[in-house]
Each structure stands twice: as C-alpha cells, then as structure tokens.
Amino acid sequence: MKQTIEELPLNKALADVLHQLGIKELNPSYSTGLVWGGQEGRTVKKIRSPADGNFISSVNMATADDYEQVVKAAQEAFKVWRKVPSPKRGEIVRQIGQKLREHKEALGKLVSYEMGKILQEGLGEVQEMIDICDFAVGLSRQLHGYTMHSERPQHRMYEQYHPLGIVGVISAFNFPVAVWSWNAMLATVCGDVVIWKPSEKTPLTAIACQHIIREVLVKNELPEGIFNLIIGDAEIGSLMSHDNRVPLVSATGSTTMGKKVGEAVGARLGKSLLELGGNNAIVITENADLEMAIRAVVFGAVGTCGQRCTSTRRLIVHENVYDKVKERLVKIYPNLPIGHPLSNTTLVGPLIDKDAVEAFQQALAQVQQEGGTLLTGGEVLNGDSYQTGTYVTPAIVEAENHFATVQKETFAPILYLIKYSGDIENAIELQNGVRQGLSSAIFSSSLLETEAFLSHWGSDCGIANVNVGTSGAEIGGAFGGEKDTGGGRESGSDAWRVYMRRQTNTINYSRELPLAQGIKFDIMD
Incomplete structure (x- = not known):
C-alpha cells in the first residue's frame, strides 16, 4: 500500500x-x-x-x-x-x-x-x-x-x-x-x-x-x-x-x-x-501480442478486486508461450498497489465484506486439494492499514479446466492458469467447457484463429472479443450471456x-373481407 x-x-x-x-x-x-x-x-x-x-x-x-x-x-x-x-x-x-x-x-x-x-x-x-x-x-x-x-x-x-x-x-x-x-x-x-x-x-x-x-x-x-x-x-x-x-x-x-x-x-x-454469473476466459495463442494480452489479463482479473461479472477467471494459454505468460504474471502480481480505493495510487481495493474473503480462501484451499498449484497471492492482509480484514492479495493458480472449483464462479481475484496444446479448436473446447457463458476473449494476430473463435462453433458466450479483454464493455452493444448467465441482454x-x-397490426382498407390462406367462409342469409 x-x-x-x-x-x-x-x-x-x-x-x-x-x-x-x-x-x-x-x-x-x-x-x-x-x-x-x-x-x-x-x-x-x-x-x-x-x-x-x-x-x-x-x-x-x-x-x-x-x-x-x-x-x-x-x-x-x-x-x-x-x-x-x-x-x-x-x-x-x-x-x-x-x-x-x-x-x-x-x-x-x-x-x-x-x-x-x-x-x-x-x-x-x-x-x-x-x-x-x-x-x-x-x-x-x-x-x-x-x-x-x-x-x-x-x-x-x-x-x-x-x-x-x-x-x-x-x-x-x-x-x-x-x-x-x-x-x-x-x-x-x-x-x-x-x-x-x-x-x-x-x-x-x-x-x-x-x-x-x-x-x-x-x-x-x-x-x-x-x-x-x-x-x-x-x-x-x-x-x-x-x-x-x-x-x-x-x-x-x-x-x-x-x-x-x-x-x-x-x-x-x-x-x-x-x-x-460469469466464468470468463481469455485465450492466448502462440500468435498473440503477449504484452498487450497480459495488460488485459491483469485488469480483467484484478480490476474491482475480481468482483465484476466479466472478470477474467480463466487464462487458457498455448503451451509454446505458457511459460513466458506465467513468468510475467507472477512477476507483476506481487507489485500490484493494494489499498484504500480513494487513494490515487491504488489499483486493487478491498473485497465487499468478510463473507467474500471467506469464499476467496475456501476456493483457494479447495482448488489446491484438487491438484492446483498456488503460484502467487492468496493472502488476507492485516496490519494498521488493513484493519477491515477485506483486503487480499490477488492469486494465480495453475489448474485444469475440469476441476470443480474452476467450474464455479468465485467472486474474488483468483486467476486460473490453464495450458492447452494443438490448434485453436482445443482452446475453444476449454473456453466453452463451463456452465457459464458471459464474456470471452482471444488474443491472436492470426485471422484463422480469431475468426474460428467468433464462428458459430467458436465461443458460446454472449460477448466474444478479439485482442480486447473480457471486462469493460461499452454501452453501445447488447450486454449479456448464455447458459447459466441467464440469456438476458x-x-x-x-x-x-x-x-x-x-404488437402486429393488420389494416383492411377495402370493402371486402378476404381471409388469409385463401380460406372461404361464406355466410348465407
């Protein structure tokens, strides 16, 4: 702080x-x-x-x-x-x-x-x-x-x-x-x-x-x-x-x-x-601008202390760039300015209450029991500047998409780092492999990859972005998602x-009364 x-x-x-x-x-x-x-x-x-x-x-x-x-x-x-x-x-x-x-x-x-x-x-x-x-x-x-x-x-x-x-x-x-x-x-x-x-x-x-x-x-x-x-x-x-x-x-x-x-x-x-709810993922392919992608990931994952419905929860990274992305994020996270939200130097404020802190801690404990590895963060801050017990250090966890904890939305700054191999179809399958369907993003300079992500067999979310993070939608577009996100816009x-x-309106300005589909219904006097 x-x-x-x-x-x-x-x-x-x-x-x-x-x-x-x-x-x-x-x-x-x-x-x-x-x-x-x-x-x-x-x-x-x-x-x-x-x-x-x-x-x-x-x-x-x-x-x-x-x-x-x-x-x-x-x-x-x-x-x-x-x-x-x-x-x-x-x-x-x-x-x-x-x-x-x-x-x-x-x-x-x-x-x-x-x-x-x-x-x-x-x-x-x-x-x-x-x-x-x-x-x-x-x-x-x-x-x-x-x-x-x-x-x-x-x-x-x-x-x-x-x-x-x-x-x-x-x-x-x-x-x-x-x-x-x-x-x-x-x-x-x-x-x-x-x-x-x-x-x-x-x-x-x-x-x-x-x-x-x-x-x-x-x-x-x-x-x-x-x-x-x-x-x-x-x-x-x-x-x-x-x-x-x-x-x-x-x-x-x-x-x-x-x-x-x-x-x-x-x-x-x-x-x-x-x-x-959202369980939003960013896909980083081997053709991505990594620095731009990492900036989007950090804001998406820790902005509003991970309490946006569009917060980035999962990061799906190609194996060829996985170690580079992991190294950069693990270096950035410990230096994030955490503190009072009205301070101009703060980038990460508190969670809303102690219940949210408890959910944060429980999710981290559970995902590690399932086989996840905590890479950084996950602490509840104490001391004179953090007396409320609502300040935490944003966490990064190496995990697998099928883990029960990863499948759920935890409204807190936890980023699950997931590796994929092969082509974009494998990344899309991971992205779509949760019950929520709000926001999604891909970082890639490959037209083939980005168009596949946006195709009818691509992302199944209501929001799908290219070289833009999951969080921070503009008001000009319809906002909402599919599946357990509810389908609203x-x-x-x-x-x-x-x-x-x-309301559908039909106006007859003739002196006859023809019926639709050519139906004849003549009334005899």
Missing part, C-alpha cells in the same frame, strides 16, 4: 460528498421519485465502507406495506407516462444525464467508498450512466417497428412496440448504479416506469441517484411514481418477482439468485431479464425491445 488510510483526508471530503448527494445519517426506506417514505418503526441497517470499516450512514429497511405504496404510485404514474411522446421522455433522460455530469465526481467517490472499487472505476461507472442516458435520448426517436406486405389485396401489415408497464430492477453491489441505469433509462424512454431494489450492501449510491433524479422531476412538474426506489432485503425482491403487476423483472446477481427470480417470474408467465443495440410489448 503506497498511502495509508490515515494519511487520506477522507472525513471532511466524504462529509461534503454525502451532503451534496443528500445522504442523511438515517435514510428512508423508499422513494416514489418526489416523495420519501418509510422513515420510522423499521429495521435499521448500518452501512460501513469495506475500505476502512467506517460508518457511512444508515438506511431503514422496507416492509411489505412500503412495497405496496411504491407499486401503487408506479401504477398511477404509468397511466400518465405512457401517453407522453417518446422524444419528450427522451428529453427528461437528457436532463438526468446532465445532472449526473454535474454530480459525477461526488457520486463516483461515493460508489468507490461504499462498494470498494478504486476511484477511477467509480468515476467510470458514473460515466457509464451518462453514456446510457445519451444512448437513450437517441433511442427515444428510434423505437421503430416493421412493415410487411400482406397476401390479401388492399391490406397493410405492420408491427409496433408499446410500453410494458412497471419494470422491476434488482441490482447487485458490484455495479451499484450503472446496471440500474442501463435498465431504467431505456425503460423510461420506452414509456415504462421503474421500481429499483438495489443491493442491501450498497444502498446509499441508489439513494443519491434518487435525489439527483428528483431535481429533474420537480423542474418538469412530473408526477411521482416514474422512478421508484425501495431499500430492502431478499423479501422485497421476492415480492417483486411474484407480483403480476410487474410484467418485467430485470435481475443482476448470482446464478442461484437468478434461478429463484426466473422461477418466480416464469410461474406467473412474466418476463425476466437475467444477468447472472441489457444496454445497447436492440436490447430496448425487452422493455416493450410487441
């Missing part, structure tokens, strides 16, 4: 951040955009930073009655909001994006301090919110359908998209605001209203966002219920998942959590958008369609 926690002038700076973002010592359990509720007689949860263990603020945890209040407000708001022309809805999102620009530094610091990711990543997450606002503004004028030629004379056919209604968003701690914005900004321009249940581990950034949005709602004299927030535990998520009044639930988190949400929503024939491209209901 280059700079100790005590040397950082945090207290006053963070107090200013909390004041600017409207965070109180005790915060209400829900908001309907304009009105805050749930301020007394509820379970109180204290939020502490994983960076230094210091108390930040407290939140009231919502009750089932609070949830009902939010849903009712959202239902009434939808009746109004769906009638607002989409470009007008886009104008509201444009103003939200502008407000986020004004509060970027403060919100980025709060993201960093509450979640533990380094400041550069915290600021980058807020920039991602700004970017999706810009994308959604353009989208508001492009919610297009299709026209088709009818087989019947003087008939016209076309498709159009209508708002769904209430969109429930269950977000995870690792991206406490960006993933919500991917959903909320697109859903909003599509004419939906949103109920957001953030992770109970990182609710303060969500409260801050709600304060920022409120400024825009008040300025434009909009009703409550368009942007809603509810702070609660898994019970609130379950209420949302089982609620017929919520036609779409978008959930980000573990595969275990996603299966519960998907089962509940599916049982009522609702729509679910699931962004779940968020953010760019045509991901907006999931937030709308599709």
